[in-house]
Amino acid sequence: MAVEVFCGDFCIEQIANSGQCFRIERVSPGIWEVIALGNRLIVRKNQLQEQKYHIFECSQSEYDCIWSKYFDMPRDYSSIKDKIYATGDPYLIQAVNFGYGIRILQQDLWEVLISFIISQQNNISRIKGIIKKLCAQNNLYFPSPEEIASYSENDLKKIGLGYRASYVKNAAMSVCSGNFSLEKLRSMNYSNAITYLKSLEGVGEKVANCVALFGLQKLDAFPIDVWIKRILEREYGGIESFQIERFPGFAGIVQQYMFFYERFRRDCPKNT
DNA sequence: CTGCAGGCCCTTA
DNA sequence: TAAGGGCCTGCA
Numbered sequence: 195m196a197v198e199v200f201c202g203d204f205c206i207e208q209i210a211n212s213g214q215c216f217r218i219e220r221v222s223p224g225i226w227e228v229i230a231l232g233n234r235l236i237v238r239k240n241q242l243q244e245q246k247y248h249i250f251e252c253s254q255s256e257y258d259c260i261w262s263k264y265f266d267m268p269r270d271y272s273s274i275k276d277k278i279y280a281t282g283d284p285y286l287i288q289a290v291n292f293g294y295g296i297r298i299l300q301q302d303l304w305e306v307l308i309s310f311i312i313s314q315q316n317n318i319s320r321i322k323g324i325i326k327k328l329c330a331q332n333n334l335y336f337p338s339p340e341e342i343a344s345y346s347e348n349d350l351k352k353i354g355l356g357y358r359a360s361y362v363k364n365a366a367m368s369v370c371s372g373n374f375s376l377e378k379l380r381s382m383n384y385s386n387a388i389t390y391l392k393s394l395e396g397v398g399e400k401v402a403n404c405v406a407l408f409g410l411q412k413l414d415a416f417p418i419d420v421w422i423k424r425i426l427e428r429e430y431g432g433i434e435s436f437q438i439e440r441f442p443g444f445a446g447i448v449q450q451y452m453f454f455y456e457r458f459r460r461d462c463p464k465n466t
Numbered sequence: 467c468t469g470c471a472g473g474c475c476c477t478t479a
Numbered sequence: 480t481a482a483g484g485g486c487c488t489g490c491a
Binding site: 422 | 470471472473474475
């Protein structure tokens with residue numbers, strides 16, 4: 195069972211490296227394993243003559259019900275890219291060209307919340323390792339709020355959460371008690387969602403924006419981390435002078451292109 | 467051995 | 480409201 199996906203604005207390798215998701219791994223050259231929403235999927239890159247495409251190892255109905263939505267396939271990224279091109283912003287044009295195939299995944303809200311609390315003051319390989327240990331019981335499933343709440347702060351520290359252990363434990367307990375409602379969060383608009391998220395300990399402006407973007411699909415979210423800050427200062431003369439209102443309803447996608455481009459420039463300086 | 471990684475909290479002034 | 484120190488941990 196396999197589904198062939200022909201889409202110029204989809205590249206599993208770029209998505210895997212974009213840093214929005216911590217559970218997509220390259221298992222061998224040209225082959226990726228995606229774990230999400232209690233499912234595992236193998237995605238292969240392929241090429242037929244000139245035409246590049248991907249093969250999803252799943253049934254058509256699984257693709258339609260799960261993966262199409264997860265990979266945000268209904269959204270027309272080429273029209274969004276056109277809007278970015280239309281700004282004439284030279285830095286963004288480079289970033290967009292470089293980040294071909296990146297999409298904003300529609301990940302599980304709870305998993306995104308915990309993953310990005312863990313991400314603070316942390317590096318990606320360590321974040322991945324911690325999440326792997328968190329999911330050790332059954333690596334297809336991300337532990338529920340009840341499961342995480344049942345761990346002691348010390349259990350969480352043992353798997354490497356450090357000072358974030360209490361944040362994660364408290365978030366889980368708040369959800370379990372109904373004090374913090376994921377359903378309520380889902381129903382909120384962007385700015386209310388940010389305020390609500392920030393009521394959790396260990397969730398500030400940056401993490402809240404990541405959760406809004408990757409877990410709530412609020413494309414107005416624009417997480418500013420050290421990488422983005424660096425870009426805004428170097429290319430635009432500071433955060434205040436970057437005109438985010440140029441990107442109504444798709445600022446978060448712009449942020450992904452910028453982040454990906456900036457990170458690459460550090461990892462492979464020779465190639466820039 | 468320091469420094470630092472996709473921040474946040476808390477304390478001061 | 481702005482600035483600065485401290486924080487878990489692992490790796491260069």
